[in-house]
Amino acid sequence: MSLDSHIEKVIWSQDQILRRVAELASQITDDFKDDSQPPVFVGVATGAFLFLADLVRGIQLPISVDLVRAESYGSGTLSSGSPTISLDLKLDIKGKHVILVEDIVDTGNTLSCLISHLESKGASSVSVCTFLDKPSRRKVQFQLVGEGKFYRGFECPDYFVVGYGMDFAELYRNLPYVGVLKPEYYS
Numbered sequence: 001m002s003l004d005s006h007i008e009k010v011i012w013s014q015d016q017i018l019r020r021v022a023e024l025a026s027q028i029t030d031d032f033k034d035d036s037q038p039p040v041f042v043g044v045a046t047g048a049f050l051f052l053a054d055l056v057r058g059i060q061l062p063i064s065v066d067l068v069r070a071e072s073y074g075s076g077t078l079s080s081g082s083p084t085i086s087l088d089l090k091l092d093i094k095g096k097h098v099i100l101v102e103d104i105v106d107t108g109n110t111l112s113c114l115i116s117h118l119e120s121k122g123a124s125s126v127s128v129c130t131f132l133d134k135p136s137r138r139k140v141q142f143q144l145v146g147e148g149k150f151y152r153g154f155e156c157p158d159y160f161v162v163g164y165g166m167d168f169a170e171l172y173r174n175l176p177y178v179g180v181l182k183p184e185y186y187s
Helices: 014-032 049-057 109-120
Strands: 007-012 040-045 064-071 084-087 097-105 125-133 150-155 178-181
Touching: 007 014, 014 049, 014 125, 014 150, 040 049, 040 109, 049 097, 064 109, 084 109, 097 109, 109 125
Parallel strands: 040 064, 040 097, 097 125, 125 150
Antiparallel strands: 007 178, 064 084
Protein backbone atom coordinates (compact mmCIF):
# COMPACT_ATOMS: atom_id res chain seq x y z
CA MET A 1 0.00 0.00 0.00
CA SER A 2 1.54 3.28 -1.10
CA LEU A 3 0.43 6.20 1.04
CA ASP A 4 1.23 8.61 -1.79
CA SER A 5 -1.55 7.06 -3.87
CA HIS A 6 -4.07 8.13 -1.18
CA ILE A 7 -3.22 11.80 -1.71
CA GLU A 8 -5.22 13.89 -4.15
CA LYS A 9 -2.61 16.65 -4.30
CA VAL A 10 0.37 17.92 -2.35
CA ILE A 11 -0.15 21.40 -0.93
CA TRP A 12 3.26 21.96 0.70
CA SER A 13 6.38 19.96 -0.15
CA GLN A 14 8.99 18.87 2.37
CA ASP A 15 11.34 21.64 1.18
CA GLN A 16 8.64 24.32 1.50
CA ILE A 17 7.80 23.08 5.00
CA LEU A 18 11.39 23.02 6.24
CA ARG A 19 12.06 26.48 4.81
CA ARG A 20 8.98 27.96 6.51
CA VAL A 21 9.71 26.24 9.84
CA ALA A 22 13.25 27.70 9.77
CA GLU A 23 11.76 31.16 9.19
CA LEU A 24 9.40 30.74 12.16
CA ALA A 25 12.25 29.54 14.40
CA SER A 26 14.31 32.56 13.41
CA GLN A 27 11.41 34.94 14.08
CA ILE A 28 10.70 33.41 17.50
CA THR A 29 14.41 33.49 18.40
CA ASP A 30 14.53 37.16 17.46
CA ASP A 31 11.32 37.97 19.38
CA PHE A 32 12.53 36.31 22.61
CA LYS A 33 16.29 36.95 22.52
CA ASP A 34 16.11 39.77 25.08
CA ASP A 35 13.88 37.93 27.57
CA SER A 36 15.59 37.01 30.82
CA GLN A 37 13.55 33.82 31.25
CA PRO A 38 13.62 31.05 28.63
CA PRO A 39 10.25 30.31 27.03
CA VAL A 40 8.52 26.97 27.50
CA PHE A 41 7.45 25.31 24.25
CA VAL A 42 4.34 23.18 24.73
CA GLY A 43 3.56 20.87 21.83
CA VAL A 44 0.04 19.60 21.32
CA ALA A 45 0.28 15.82 20.92
CA THR A 46 0.14 14.01 18.66
CA GLY A 47 -0.30 16.11 15.53
CA ALA A 48 2.34 18.74 16.29
CA PHE A 49 5.19 16.34 17.13
CA LEU A 50 7.12 16.72 13.84
CA PHE A 51 6.54 20.47 13.68
CA LEU A 52 7.58 20.87 17.33
CA ALA A 53 10.77 18.85 16.80
CA ASP A 54 11.80 20.78 13.68
CA LEU A 55 10.84 24.13 15.22
CA VAL A 56 12.74 23.76 18.50
CA ARG A 57 15.85 22.51 16.70
CA GLY A 58 15.92 25.90 14.98
CA ILE A 59 15.45 28.00 18.15
CA GLN A 60 18.75 29.61 19.13
CA LEU A 61 17.83 30.20 22.81
CA PRO A 62 17.73 28.14 25.97
CA ILE A 63 14.22 26.64 26.11
CA SER A 64 12.14 24.02 27.90
CA VAL A 65 9.81 21.64 26.08
CA ASP A 66 6.73 19.78 27.27
CA LEU A 67 3.65 18.16 25.74
CA VAL A 68 -0.07 18.36 26.33
CA ARG A 69 -2.76 16.28 24.67
CA ALA A 70 -6.16 17.66 23.81
CA GLU A 71 -8.63 15.51 21.97
CA SER A 72 -11.46 16.76 19.83
CA TYR A 73 -11.43 14.72 16.60
CA GLY A 74 -11.52 11.06 17.60
CA SER A 75 -11.17 9.14 14.33
CA GLY A 76 -13.30 11.50 12.24
CA THR A 77 -12.64 14.52 10.06
CA LEU A 78 -14.62 17.09 12.04
CA SER A 79 -13.90 18.46 15.49
CA SER A 80 -16.42 17.49 18.16
CA GLY A 81 -16.29 21.07 19.45
CA SER A 82 -15.74 19.81 23.00
CA PRO A 83 -12.01 19.24 23.52
CA THR A 84 -10.74 17.44 26.58
CA ILE A 85 -7.23 17.45 28.03
CA SER A 86 -6.09 13.85 28.35
CA LEU A 87 -2.38 14.46 29.04
CA ASP A 88 -1.24 17.40 31.12
CA LEU A 89 2.08 19.16 31.50
CA LYS A 90 4.92 17.88 33.65
CA LEU A 91 6.62 21.28 33.86
CA ASP A 92 5.55 24.10 36.16
CA ILE A 93 4.72 27.05 33.92
CA LYS A 94 3.74 29.52 36.64
CA GLY A 95 5.14 32.94 35.76
CA LYS A 96 6.65 31.71 32.49
CA HIS A 97 6.11 32.57 28.87
CA VAL A 98 4.57 29.62 27.04
CA ILE A 99 4.64 29.08 23.29
CA LEU A 100 1.87 26.65 22.44
CA VAL A 101 2.81 24.67 19.31
CA GLU A 102 -0.15 23.37 17.29
CA ASP A 103 -0.35 21.41 14.05
CA ILE A 104 -3.50 23.18 12.85
CA VAL A 105 -5.90 25.79 14.16
CA ASP A 106 -9.32 25.08 12.71
CA THR A 107 -12.48 26.08 14.62
CA GLY A 108 -10.42 27.52 17.50
CA ASN A 109 -12.21 25.38 20.11
CA THR A 110 -9.20 23.28 21.09
CA LEU A 111 -6.85 26.25 21.02
CA SER A 112 -9.15 28.35 23.20
CA CYS A 113 -9.45 25.47 25.68
CA LEU A 114 -5.66 25.02 25.81
CA ILE A 115 -4.94 28.74 26.23
CA SER A 116 -7.40 28.88 29.15
CA HIS A 117 -5.79 25.79 30.65
CA LEU A 118 -2.28 27.29 30.43
CA GLU A 119 -3.51 30.57 31.88
CA SER A 120 -5.11 28.69 34.80
CA LYS A 121 -1.70 27.11 35.48
CA GLY A 122 -0.22 30.60 35.89
CA ALA A 123 1.55 31.23 32.57
CA SER A 124 2.53 34.91 32.44
CA SER A 125 1.88 34.94 28.70
CA VAL A 126 0.82 32.47 26.04
CA SER A 127 1.88 32.71 22.40
CA VAL A 128 0.67 30.34 19.71
CA CYS A 129 2.77 28.91 16.91
CA THR A 130 0.62 26.90 14.55
CA PHE A 131 1.90 25.07 11.52
CA LEU A 132 -1.39 25.52 9.64
CA ASP A 133 -4.17 28.03 10.18
CA LYS A 134 -7.69 27.68 8.75
CA PRO A 135 -9.29 31.05 9.57
CA SER A 136 -12.21 30.29 7.22
CA ARG A 137 -13.38 27.59 9.68
CA ARG A 138 -12.97 29.64 12.85
CA LYS A 139 -15.92 29.50 15.24
CA VAL A 140 -14.17 30.66 18.41
CA GLN A 141 -12.05 33.79 18.55
CA PHE A 142 -9.29 32.88 21.00
CA GLN A 143 -7.49 35.39 23.21
CA LEU A 144 -3.73 35.23 23.71
CA VAL A 145 -2.44 35.84 27.24
CA GLY A 146 -0.23 38.73 28.32
CA GLU A 147 2.32 39.67 25.66
CA GLY A 148 1.47 36.60 23.61
CA LYS A 149 2.06 36.55 19.87
CA PHE A 150 0.50 34.52 17.06
CA TYR A 151 2.84 32.75 14.61
CA ARG A 152 1.49 30.94 11.56
CA GLY A 153 3.33 28.65 9.19
CA PHE A 154 0.81 28.58 6.36
CA GLU A 155 -2.80 29.57 5.84
CA CYS A 156 -4.57 26.37 4.86
CA PRO A 157 -7.43 26.18 2.39
CA ASP A 158 -10.52 24.32 3.59
CA TYR A 159 -9.37 20.80 2.65
CA PHE A 160 -8.91 17.74 4.83
CA VAL A 161 -5.11 17.56 4.96
CA VAL A 162 -2.71 14.92 6.28
CA GLY A 163 1.02 14.50 6.58
CA TYR A 164 3.84 16.14 8.55
CA GLY A 165 2.30 14.86 11.79
CA MET A 166 -1.36 15.32 10.87
CA ASP A 167 -3.50 12.24 10.50
CA PHE A 168 -6.73 10.59 9.63
CA ALA A 169 -7.52 7.76 12.10
CA GLU A 170 -3.86 7.83 13.25
CA LEU A 171 -2.54 7.20 9.70
CA TYR A 172 -0.53 9.42 7.32
CA ARG A 173 1.43 11.29 10.06
CA ASN A 174 4.70 10.03 8.56
CA LEU A 175 4.26 11.71 5.16
CA PRO A 176 7.04 14.31 4.75
CA TYR A 177 4.67 16.74 2.99
CA VAL A 178 1.13 18.05 3.53
CA GLY A 179 -1.46 16.78 1.11
CA VAL A 180 -5.19 16.53 0.57
CA LEU A 181 -6.49 13.08 1.41
CA LYS A 182 -8.69 11.57 -1.31
CA PRO A 183 -12.32 11.48 -0.06
CA GLU A 184 -12.65 7.72 -0.61
CA TYR A 185 -10.18 7.18 2.24
CA TYR A 186 -12.23 9.07 4.84
CA SER A 187 -15.85 9.06 3.59
